[in-house]
Amino acid sequence: MKALVLLSGGLDSSTCLALAVKEYGVENVIALSLSYGQKHIREIKAAEDVAKHYGVELMTYDVKDIFKGSECTLLDGNEDVPTESYAAQIQRLNGKPVSTYVPFRNGLFLAVAASMAISKGCGVIYYGAHKDDAAGNAYPDCSIDFHIAMTKAIEIGSDKAVTICDPFIDKTKADIVKIGTELKVPYQKTWSCYKGGDKPCGRCGTCIDRIKAFELNGIKDPLKYN
Amino acid sequence: MKALVLLSGGLDSSTCLALAVKEYGVENVIALSLSYGQKHIREIKAAEDVAKHYGVELMTYDVKDIFKGSECTLLDGNEDVPTESYAAQIQRLNGKPVSTYVPFRNGLFLAVAASMAISKGCGVIYYGAHKDDAAGNAYPDCSIDFHIAMTKAIEIGSDKAVTICDPFIDKTKADIVKIGTELKVPYQKTWSCYKGGDKPCGRCGTCIDRIKAFELNGIKDPLKYN
Numbered sequence: 001m002k003a004l005v006l007l008s009g010g011l012d013s014s015t016c017l018a019l020a021v022k023e024y025g026v027e028n029v030i031a032l033s034l035s036y037g038q039k040h041i042r043e044i045k046a047a048e049d050v051a052k053h054y055g056v057e058l059m060t061y062d063v064k065d066i067f068k069g070s071e072c073t074l075l076d077g078n079e080d081v082p083t084e085s086y087a088a089q090i091q092r093l094n095g096k097p098v099s100t101y102v103p104f105r106n107g108l109f110l111a112v113a114a115s116m117a118i119s120k121g122c123g124v125i126y127y128g129a130h131k132d133d134a135a136g137n138a139y140p141d142c143s144i145d146f147h148i149a150m151t152k153a154i155e156i157g158s159d160k161a162v163t164i165c166d167p168f169i170d171k172t173k174a175d176i177v178k179i180g181t182e183l184k185v186p187y188q189k190t191w192s193c194y195k196g197g198d199k200p201c202g203r204c205g206t207c208i209d210r211i212k213a214f215e216l217n218g219i220k221d222p223l224k225y226n
Numbered sequence: 227m228k229a230l231v232l233l234s235g236g237l238d239s240s241t242c243l244a245l246a247v248k249e250y251g252v253e254n255v256i257a258l259s260l261s262y263g264q265k266h267i268r269e270i271k272a273a274e275d276v277a278k279h280y281g282v283e284l285m286t287y288d289v290k291d292i293f294k295g296s297e298c299t300l301l302d303g304n305e306d307v308p309t310e311s312y313a314a315q316i317q318r319l320n321g322k323p324v325s326t327y328v329p330f331r332n333g334l335f336l337a338v339a340a341s342m343a344i345s346k347g348c349g350v351i352y353y354g355a356h357k358d359d360a361a362g363n364a365y366p367d368c369s370i371d372f373h374i375a376m377t378k379a380i381e382i383g384s385d386k387a388v389t390i391c392d393p394f395i396d397k398t399k400a401d402i403v404k405i406g407t408e409l410k411v412p413y414q415k416t417w418s419c420y421k422g423g424d425k426p427c428g429r430c431g432t433c434i435d436r437i438k439a440f441e442l443n444g445i446k447d448p449l450k451y452n
Contacts, residue, residue, distance in 0.1 A: 061291065061292070063338075063341075065287065066287070066338055066341045066342050066345070067341060067342075067345045068342075068345060068346075069345040069346045069347070070344070070345035096385070097385050101385075102341075103340070103341045103344035103345050103384065103387070104337065104340040104341045104344060104380065104383050104384050104388075105341065106383060107337045107340060107341070107379055107380060107383040107384075108337045108338060108340070108341045110337075111330065111333045111334045111336075111337035111338075112289075112292055112334060112337070114329070114330040114333060114334070115289075115292045115293060115328075115329045115330045115331065115333070115334045116292050116293075116294075118296070118329035118330060119292070119293045119294060119295040119296035119329050120294075120295045121295070137385060140382060140383055140384065140385040141382075141383035141384075143382065145382050146379060146382045146383045149375055149376075149378035149379035149382055149383075150375075150379040150383065152375035152378075152379075153333055153372060153375035153376040153378075153379050154330065154333060156366060156367075156369065156371050156372045156375055157330050157332065157333040157366055157367035157369075157372045157375075157376065158329065158330050158333075158366065158367075159322070159323050159327075159363060159366040161329070162330075
């Protein structure tokens with residue numbers, strides 16, 4: 001069996017890749033990075049570095065034109081990404097998705113991955129959605145309910161040629177760091193910050209969550225922050 | 227409310243467009259055609275003609291690289307499309323999808339449509355999957371079960387910003403011709419044949435089904451066949 005891993009270059013998906021390599025062997029794993037007009041296009045470089053670290057083939061695919069017209073703050077040319085913790089954003093938004101929610105992004109990514117996986121003979125797609133991102137409906141396409149529906153759609157629509165493996169759907173980012181540290185994931189090569197720049201900002205929701213996830217494990221994040 | 231219509235340029239999706247225009251008004255409808263390396267790229271020209279007929283904006287988007295490696299006979303460069311009715315193919319394949327099944331194509335199309343719809347402020351996606359295409363699991367991504375799961379995935383993953391309208395999911399192609407004829411859909415401008423060429427072949431599964439659908443309504447298909 002071959003596996004296709006959705007690899008953003010962030011902490012979660014890099015740990016996913018480590019799990020897939022452990023399960024299927026490096027020769028049976030393909031990674032896929034999607035560029036979608038994100039401000040932090042820097043993460044694609046991180047995906048390349050992480051894929052290289054494992055010796056895994058990395059495919060890239062551009063879907064940015066699909067999001068033309070969206071006001072999502074994660075997309076290049078739009079308003080700034082908020083420098084506020086997710087917890088504060090969730091409280092302020094009261095059940096509405098955060099401004100960095102990219103329209104149905106994970107659904108699109110999983111659908112692209114499904115079509116590619118079947119075309120290339122991969123029977124499973126790994127992706128790294130986790131519990132913290134789904135909290136308070138911040139990212140509705142990270143929720144367990146979304147995962148269940150999308151998995152079903154992919155299994156039925158592909159005649160069970162491919163399925164989704166979502167190892168962190170019920171885990172926190174701190175849990176992921178724990179798993180990844182044991183697997184020796186090269187976190188110094190990953191990129192999480194939602195802003196551009198040479199160094200991560202340390203102040204956007206994703207930086208705040210990342211730093212906290214390392215702290216909760218009593219480990220120092222190997223990245224240097226601004 | 228604005229609607230986005232997946233328009234292939236075929237009979238089913240052109241009738242879908244007519245329904246959406248009737249429901250939302252021409253100024254609130256956007257059509258979307260996807261090229262995916264199909265042999266019958268001629269259908270995109272048909273989509274343009276049909277969109278023009280209604281005065282609707284047509285967006286096009288290319289996803290063909292996603293299917294690299296697929297052996298699907300509908301894709302350019304692969305084996306010939308079978309010249310056999312769907313009924314015969316279904317019987318021969320005994321529950322497996324037909325060779326013209328494009329890997330998770332409808333799931334991919336709906337996901338692209340969902341991301342675009344939200345980005346452009348459309349609240350509903352129209353698409354023309356029907357009962358005949360789902361029969362015997364010929365196209366698993368045309369089935370009612372797929373429709374239910376994918377609709378749920380899109381509704382949850384978009385925080386209900388968009389939903390799917392699937393007016394023909396429980397209808398036959400003959401039912402569609404009946405509805406479309408009443409709506410005066412310009413069927414002479416549509417294209418269904420899965421082979422390339424200047425005129426439809428009249429012998430592939432889709433041509434056979436189309437001709438039969440007109441016959442069952444006691445109407446002559448306005449297209450000239452080879």
